[in-house]
Amino acid sequence: MINGTIEEKLKSLGIVLPNVSDPAGKYANFVIVNGLMFVSGKGPSGHPKGKLGNEYTTAQGYDFARNTGIEIIAVLKDALGSLDKVKRVVKAQGFVNAEPSFEEHHKVLNGFSDLMLEVFGDKGSHARSVFGAVSVRDNLPIIVDSIFEVEV
Template identity: 45%
Template sequence: MKSTCFFLFLFFSIQITTSQTPEEKLDELGIELLEVQSPSANFVKWRQVGNLLFLAGDGSELKGKLGRDLSVEEGYQAARQTGVDIISTLKAATGDLSRIKQFVKVRGMVNSTPEFYDQPKVINGFSDLMVEVFGEKGKHARAAVGHCSLPSNIAVEIEVVVELEN
C-alpha cells in the first residue's frame, strides 16, 4: 500500500512539474506572436464582460474560396495561421496567456463554394493549434460554417470567446 501511494504521489508530482505555460509551448512549437494592429474600422479587437473575453473575428491572410481556389489542406493552414493571430490578440488583451481558464466558443467561417462540405476539416487547423498550445483548456464548443464570401476574399475568419481566471 505504501509503495502504491508513493507511486501515485510521484506520478502527480511529475505531472505538475512538467506542465508548460502557453508561452513555453509556443516557444517549443517555434511560433512567434505578432504585434496586434488596431482595427481599420469602427470596432474593437476584444471586449471583456465579467470573466468572458470576446474577440472580434480575425481572418486569414490567404485569399480564395475553398472548393474552387484552395484545397482543404490550404484552408487548414489558413485556419492555423488565423489561430496564431488570435493567440497574439489574446496575449495583448490579457498580458499573460496563463490567465485563460478555458476556451468557451469558437465560430469558424469558411469562404467556400456551395458544393464544398469540408468546413469542419478546415477549422480543425485552428482547433488543433489551440489544443497544442493550451491543452485541455483549448478545447471548445464550435461551429464551422460555409459562407458564400468573406471580407476581402479571405479564406477563413474565426471568432472566439474565452473565460479568464478570476
Template identity: 45%
Template sequence: MSRIDDRLAELGLVLPEPVAPVANYVPYVISGNLVFISGQVSIGPGGLITGKLGADLDLEKGVEAAHACGVNLIAQLRAACGGDLDRVTRVVKLGGFVNSTPDFTDQPKVVNGCSDLMVAVFADKGRHARAAVGAPALPLNAAVEVDGVFEID
C-alpha cells in the same frame, strides 16, 4: 517566461502584433471573466491567405488559413490578458467561417486548423464548443475567419 509562452516556443510559434480593426469595432471586449475576440482573418507570415475553398484553394491550404486565424486569436488574447496567457482558464467557443463554394462541405476539417492549435497550446483548457460554416464571401477575400470566446482569471 510563462507556461503558455514556453508551450508556444516548443511549437515554434511566434505571435504577431495583434491586427488592428479595419472598421468600426474593437478587437476584443472583456465582460466579467470572458474575453470576446472579434473575427480574425487568415493573415499568416506570408500575408493574407485569400481565395475560395472548393475553387481556388484545397483543403490543406484551408487548414493553413484557419491555423493563421488561431495564431491571430491568441495574439489578441495575449493583449487582452495584459501579456499573460497563463490567465486563460478555458477556450469556450470558436466560430469559424470558411469562404467556400456551395458544394464544398469540409468546413469542419478546415476549422480544425484553428481548433487543433487551441488544444496544442492550451491542452485540455483548449477544448471548446464550435461552429464551422461556409460563407459565400469574406472580408478582403480572406479564405477563413474565426472569432472566439475565452475565459480568463
C-alpha cells in the same frame, strides 16, 4: 500550465506571435465581460484571398485556420499580458469562404481547434460551429470568431 507557461509551450511549438492587427472596421479587437473575452473575427496573416474549393484546398484551409488561431492568440497575449490568464477556450465560430459545393468546412476549422488543444491542453477543448459563406470581408478564405474564459 503544469510544466511551464503557455509562452514556453508556444516556443516549444516554434510559434512566434505576430503583432496584433487592427480591426478592419469600427469595432474593438476584443471585449471582456464577466470573465469572458470575446475576440472579434480574425483571419489569417498575409491576407490571402480566395475560396476553399476554388483557389484553395482543404489542407490549405486547415493551415489558414491554424494561422488565424495564432492571430487570435496574439490578441489574447496583448490584452491579458500573460497567456496563463486564459482559463479555457469556450467557443469558436468559423466562417469559411467556400464555393457552393465545398463540404469540408469542419476539416478546415480543425486547424484552429487542433492549435488550441496543442497550446492550452485540456483548457483548449471548446464548443464550435462552422459555416460556409458565400463571401467574407476582403475575400479572406476564413474568419474565426472566438470566446475565452479569462482571469481578470
